[in-house]
Amino acid sequence: MRRALLVVLVLPLAACGGGSKSSGQPANMTPLAYVKSSAAKTAKAPSEHVTLKGSLTVGGTFVTIDGTGDFDNAKQLGSVHADFSAGGLAGTLDEVLNGTTIYLKSALLTSNLPKGKTWLKLDLQKAAPKGVDLSALTTQSPTKLLSQLQASGNVTKVGDETINGTATTHYRGKLDVAKLPKVATLANATYRPLNIWIGKDDGYVHRIHTSYTIKVAKASAQSIDVTVDFSDFGKSVSVSVPAASATADGTGQAIPGLGG
Numbered sequence: 001m002r003r004a005l006l007v008v009l010v011l012p013l014a015a016c017g018g019g020s021k022s023s024g025q026p027a028n029m030t031p032l033a034y035v036k037s038s039a040a041k042t043a044k045a046p047s048e049h050v051t052l053k054g055s056l057t058v059g060g061t062f063v064t065i066d067g068t069g070d071f072d073n074a075k076q077l078g079s080v081h082a083d084f085s086a087g088g089l090a091g092t093l094d095e096v097l098n099g100t101t102i103y104l105k106s107a108l109l110t111s112n113l114p115k116g117k118t119w120l121k122l123d124l125q126k127a128a129p130k131g132v133d134l135s136a137l138t139t140q141s142p143t144k145l146l147s148q149l150q151a152s153g154n155v156t157k158v159g160d161e162t163i164n165g166t167a168t169t170h171y172r173g174k175l176d177v178a179k180l181p182k183v184a185t186l187a188n189a190t191y192r193p194l195n196i197w198i199g200k201d202d203g204y205v206h207r208i209h210t211s212y213t214i215k216v217a218k219a220s221a222q223s224i225d226v227t228v229d230f231s232d233f234g235k236s237v238s239v240s241v242p243a244a245s246a247t248a249d250g251t252g253q254a255i256p257g258l259g260g
Helices: 004-008 031-042 142-152
Strands: 047-058 061-072 077-086 089-098 101-105 119-123 155-163 166-173 189-191 194-199 205-215 221-231 247-249
Touching (some): 031 205, 047 077, 155 194
Parallel strands (some): 119 247
Antiparallel strands (some): 047 061, 047 221, 077 089, 089 101, 101 119, 166 194, 189 205, 205 221
16 A cells, blocks of 8 residues: 555656647658657647556555546646555545646555645655655656657557547657667666657647556565646646645655555
8 A cells, every 4th residue: 555655656647638639640750750750749738637457566456546537737647546455454645736846645545744834845846755766757758758769779560440439540759778868767666668649630749658566675576557637738727835834745755654
C-alpha cells in the first residue's frame, strides 16, 4: 500500500494541445515525423482534462489506481483526484501540482502530519523523501514521453482505432535508451514499447500508454503501467493551491505511508 502513492506521482502528465484541424498523417511525413509534429502541437494547448489508469507491482503487492484531473499548462497548475486499491485495501488521494511542487492529501498521510495539517507538500527540485525516487517519476509529461519516442528514431504505425469516440491513429515506438538524453530517462529503468494515439481529425494526442520497470534505491523493483487519456483541450481550468497553513513540508524527509 505504501507504494500506491508512487503511481500518483506519475500524474504530472499534462501537456496537450490546440491548433488547426488536420486529416491524419500527411503522405509526405514518416510516422516519426508526424508524431514529432503532433507532440509540438499538443504542447501548445492552454489546458486539458485527463483520465488515468495505472498499476504498480512491487514486493508481491499489486496496486491499481484510477484518476481524473485538469491542468492549466500556461500556469503549470493541475489537480487530480484518484482512487486506488492495494492488497485488499482501498483509498483516495488528491493531488495539486503547482510548478515543481506537489501537494498530496490522503487518509494514508493524515495520521503522520502535524496537527491541523491536511496536505503534504513536496518540492520536486529539492531532495525527495527517503525511499522514493520522485526526481525520476517527474519526467513523465506527455511532451517528455514523446521526446523519448522521437529520440529512439523507431516509430511504426499500428492502425486506426477509436478512443473515447474519437477516431485516432495508433503509433508505437521502441525506445533505445542509449539514444536518450539523461534528463529524459528514469534511473535504472527498463522500458517497454511506448504507444501513442493521435486524433485523425485534430492531430492532438488523445492517449499515451507507457510501461517500464524501475529499481528504486534499497527497494524491490517496481513494474509500472500507465495509460492516460486527454480531452477538453483549451477549456477553462480552476485549480486551488492549498494554503500554507494547511500544509506540512515533507521534502527530503522519510514519510511513513509514502516511502520505505
